Amino acid sequence: MxxxxxxxxxxxxxxxxxxxxxxxxxxxxxxxxxxxxxxxxxxxxxxxxxxxxxxxxxxxxxxxxxxxxxxxxxxxxxxxxxxxxxxxxxxxxxxxxxxxxxxxxxxxxxxxxxxxxxxxxxxxxxxxxxxxVSADDQQLVDQALQNYQAYVQDQSDQLVAKTEQFVELYESGQDDEARALYPDARVHWERIETVAESFGDLDPMMDAREADLEEGQEWTGWHRIEKDLWPPAAGYTPLTDEARATYAEDLMTNTETLDKRVQKLTYTVDQIANGSRGLLEEVATGKVTGEEEIWSHTDLWDFQANVDGARVAYEGVQPIVEQKDAELATTLTERFAALQTLLDAQKTDTGFTYYDELSQDEVQQLSNAVNALSEPLSQLTAAVLS
Amino acid sequence: MAAAGLAAGAFAAGRATAAEGTPTSGREDAFAFRGAHQAGITTPAQDRLHFAAFDVTTGSRAQLIALLKAWTDAADRMTQGLPAGDVGPTDGPVDLPPDDTGEAIGLSASGLTITFGLGPTLFRDAHGRDRFGIADRQPAALRALPHFPADVLDPEKSGGDLCVQACADDPQVAVHAIRNLARLGFGTVAVRWSQLGFGRTSTTSTSQSTPRNLFGFKDGTANIKAEETDAVERQVWVAPDDDARAGWLVGGSYLVTRRINMTIEVWDRQPLGDQEEFVGRTKASGAPLSGGTEFSEPDFTMPGSQGPVIPRDAHVRVVHPDSHGGARMLRRGYNFVDGSDALGGLNAGLFFIAFVRDPDTQFIPIQNAMAKSDALMEYLKVTGSALFAAPPGAAAGEYVGQALFEA
Missing domain, CATH: 2.60.40.420 (Cupredoxins -  blue copper proteins)
Structure with missing residues (x-):
């Protein structure tokens, strides 16, 4: 989108x-x-x-x-x-x-x-x-805006806190602990990914995948560190301590900049609805294909976080949709639940099944559920504004 | 399947009585979607194909029926050259995705027909469970095809709960139809596989000339044509007494698809004389090797220098109706090329489609005979296979398959 x-x-x-x-x-x-x-x-x-x-x-x-x-x-x-x-x-x-x-x-x-x-x-x-036009409508809108703003601010706070812990572990060479925290910290990014990505200067520095880079572009951010923590079997030179410190501090600085900007944001109700749709598109184009976390294979953590963010955004405007298009609201609620059931089936003690351990059939089912949800979700913004 | 196919029975010249074979008034290149039989069976074979098989992802009978209704409406519209939805690709609000995807803007109906089919797995799942309360109406003949010798089936290109055959003279129109129907289906069905065909390999009307398959031979010379009304009645449409459980299928047909890969490069190295002996016909005119013209009856007893002039393993002999109690099929296959394989060979062949009244007598024995003793098999590899029941046509106000769910 x-x-x-x-x-x-x-x-x-x-x-x-x-x-x-x-x-x-x-x-x-x-x-x-x-x-x-x-x-x-x-x-x-x-x-x-x-x-x-x-x-x-x-x-x-x-x-x-x-x-x-x-x-x-x-x-x-x-x-x-x-x-x-x-x-x-x-x-x-x-x-x-x-x-x-x-x-x-x-x-x-x-x-x-x-x-x-x-x-x-x-x-x-x-x-x-x-x-x-009832006063109730305006109340519903105001409520949705307030709740969504609070949600994004809270996720951004948590992202700063977890990123801080993560870069410390990484810089000090506690790789096992860093690997364990990596997907949990990224959850907070993925839940508000459409907001974070709206800052065109920060997103490429923080979340670029190796395949996204232009010739000559410097690679920084989460996925640079991901590759160093889950290095390919051959042909990879681990980063030096000095390089690790540089990438870690860079990620931290950018996260803080992002947080400062996010705390000042306000939203319109159509932005919230579009955000919900946008997060599902992130799932469809990156997570369900396993392209987001090609080294750590922790795509399902991101998948769940995108769905979390989309559902929160949807639930914020749900009372409005229920008034304007009750059938659409029912369909969306059902299909969010159906997708969640499939994700729940992949939950483990430490999080989720790794993407490379999913069967083709499981990926297919997840993809079907994402398609099933995305199609009615494409009607959400218009329904909210109607 | 290939060149000679099911040999030329004398076909009666006559008019198609079925409405689905005739253009609707007003638009020269539009065929009526509604009628006693589904269009896209005896309709003169169009030049292009997009065929898709779907798996039903819901357990809800109501949702399945709602989709069949939505598909019927959209198919009715698109076959008349109209957009898939009633708003259209560019007339809707800017904050909504359009209800038609738009690539057919400015194109005519292009002879589009959309034909729906129901697979055996729609009735019962892999554990034999009744999925939508219709298992007691599953036709006896509607079951997974048996394994045939030389089948190397890819499960991802085989089977399916539902299928849609879209044929048109413009490839963009056929693709537009499948794309928009798939879109309507998200949440109820998911595409299992789909196949493009770029050129017809059959004639279903005497008004059409015989096309060639990728072996370079005329194909479908002896196909059942719409004008052979007796043969169509006897060999294509399911009749009232055929199957007590399947009254809903009367006026419908069984649809067999086989994705037949040809080892093109090896075939091309065969001498012309050998190619003609494999097929049993001449490459130039399509006449049987026993002489005459394309439409002459082959004489299987005519002696040659070594055995009969039409060899015992020639395709035309192996699949001839005389060897199968008079059984014939109505074929509407298409040539396909899906790019090249890893070794640079063409990933190409014939996407075989046949409509028959009874697959147990009109397809399975013939396919077995072919797999066992047809000289062409050396150059063929079947990679996909499916069987569907194509319900009768929907009358005004009805949806396709309504009799299965409501009668």
């Missing part, structure tokens, strides 16, 4: 008046008073109407300018984002579908994606079709 960089968030949560963007919706209501044509040019922002009856509004935005544009429906304070469509290229059209209760709003086209945009007032008059 496309990686979104989550940096300290400036945009308000646009969810109370749930919105979706469409490239083209169903045309059944075109021409009615709730469909507004918007033409964005380099200097102008023309709307076919300046008011509409309350209900589900469709803004059909066409970019006739020469730059990429955006369109916003803002609250009467001109700050709160009720709905937005971004990245509309020249000569392209996008739809913004948004539930708007009666009130005054501000519309804005933002050609070039800079500045305050070209703004105008927009009025939504009271009609019989008030969208049902």
């Amino acid at each position: 496309r990686k979104t960089v989550i940096v300290a968030l400036v945009v308000a949560v646009p969810l109370l008046a749930a919105c979706t963007e469409n490239t083209r919706g169903d045309d059944s209501d075109s021409g009615d008073a709730r469909t507004v044509a918007v033409t964005s040019t380099d200097e102008g922002c023309e709307l076919s109407a300046v008011d509409a009856p309350s209900g589900t509004l469709t803004f059909d935005v066409t970019n006739e300018g020469s730059q990429v544009t955006e369109f916003y429906l803002l609250g009467d304070d001109g700050l709160r984002i009720v709905g937005e469509v971004e990245n509309i290229g020249p000569q392209l059209s996008r739809e913004l579908v948004v539930n708007a209760p009666a009130g005054t709003y501000v519309t804005a086209c933002k050609p070039g994606m800079k500045g305050d945009g070209i703004r105008a007032d927009f009025t939504v008059s009271k009609s019989g079709d008030e969208p049902a």
Whole structure:
């Protein structure tokens, strides 16, 4: 999936008046008073109407300018984002579908994606079709955001603590103990992997696999140390004590930097939903294939941790999904449980079966369960935002 | 299987009465999905194939039925040149994956047919347990094929609880169909194996010319054609009195698949005369070695300089209906090349597909005879094998296989 960089968030949560963007919706209501044509040019922002009856509004935005544009429906304070469509290229059209209760709003086209945009007032008059927006919805959203933030912060704390222990053991040559701690420490990384990976500068320094490297790129981080702790049988020169210290300190420094940034992050509910989907994609592309931990074969620890993170993110938004698409919620709950049953079967006293000890049939079953979960999970974000 | 196949019985020229053989009105290259029989059996064989076998991963009968319904709807749409889902590949919300994958945008229906089959393991698992409450309806003939001499089966290319045969004149359309059906199935089924075929090796209509297999010989000369309505009735469709347990299969057929690898490089070193003796026909016209033209009946008694002019181990003789009580098959096989093997040889051959009314009389004895005494076997290796029951067609509002679950 496309990686979104989550940096300290400036945009308000646009969810109370749930919105979706469409490239083209169903045309059944075109021409009615709730469909507004918007033409964005380099200097102008023309709307076919300046008011509409309350209900589900469709803004059909066409970019006739020469730059990429955006369109916003803002609250009467001109700050709160009720709905937005971004990245509309020249000569392209996008739809913004948004539930708007009666009130005054501000519309804005933002050609070039800079500045305050070209703004105008927009009025939504009271009609019989008030969208049902309860205070409960907002509460559910707030709760989900708070819980997820706390979860990520806690995992990041634990990652720092375990990494500290791990690098100490490694630096001091206590290899057996370091090997034992390696998968347990990485669990905290894997649980928040999509957040950690959103920092494009840190991720390659901390989690690059040997096969990911470009010609000439220096290899550092977890997997560099993994190879030194589980060296190939032939053709490998163990790292010197000095080199060990360098890689260990480098990993520690980066982990602390990551933690500082993570503690400042806030999230939107769609980011949480996308994070859940993203973690399952990590499982499908790296863990179920045994490519993540090619030296230690501790892929199932990572697998479980990705699933943990995905489930926590899902459970955070589950009350919202239950309201909007109860069937999807049931399916997701069942399929998370089915996948967990397969993982439980691989649990051992010290953790999990090593990947290279799994039979082809067991890998196949895990892969089937990941596919079974991932397909409905791809509907999660849209369901949460609907 | 190969060139001569099941020799030319006199076929009656006539019209196919079955709706599945005729293009639907409005779209020249679209075949109706619904009808008395499933399309993709007597339909004039299209040029390309994507065939997939699935394992059912759920224990829920309701989920299995829901999938068969979803597959029926999607197949109905795609065979008419429409997207797999009712929104389409580019008309949906930007925050949802599209309900059609999009690679068939701008392509016509391309003669697409989608044919479903049910394997013996759908009825009973390896321990004989009834999986979905349908074991008492398992047809007697629907069971794992026996081991045949020269079978070197790869379990990962054999068997399956369900199968889907997608045939089209455009390979992208066939692949699009399987891909979208597989996607609908995640959580209920998992792909067990799939096979691409790039060129048809059979004709199922007298309107088609006889294609060649990778041995370079015309194949399917004597195949059952849609126009032979009597033969189709007698040899392809399951009839009401065939099997008391399998009333739901009446109007359906049994579908045999065999992945037959050819040792291409060795074959190519055989002198032309030897190749023709292995097959029993000439390479140029496909006429039997006893003379005439492609569609002449072979004369197995005609003497040559050493024994009969059509040798005793010639393929055309070994598999001829006269040697098997008149048994014939409707074949719709495809040439395949799956790249090259580790030693640089072509990983290629014939993906054999046959539809028969009764595999016990129309496939198993013929395959045994071939494996035992056919000269071609020297150059063949069977690497995949499966048997399915293809239910009758679904009428409007029905789903494929409905009679099995609800009648």
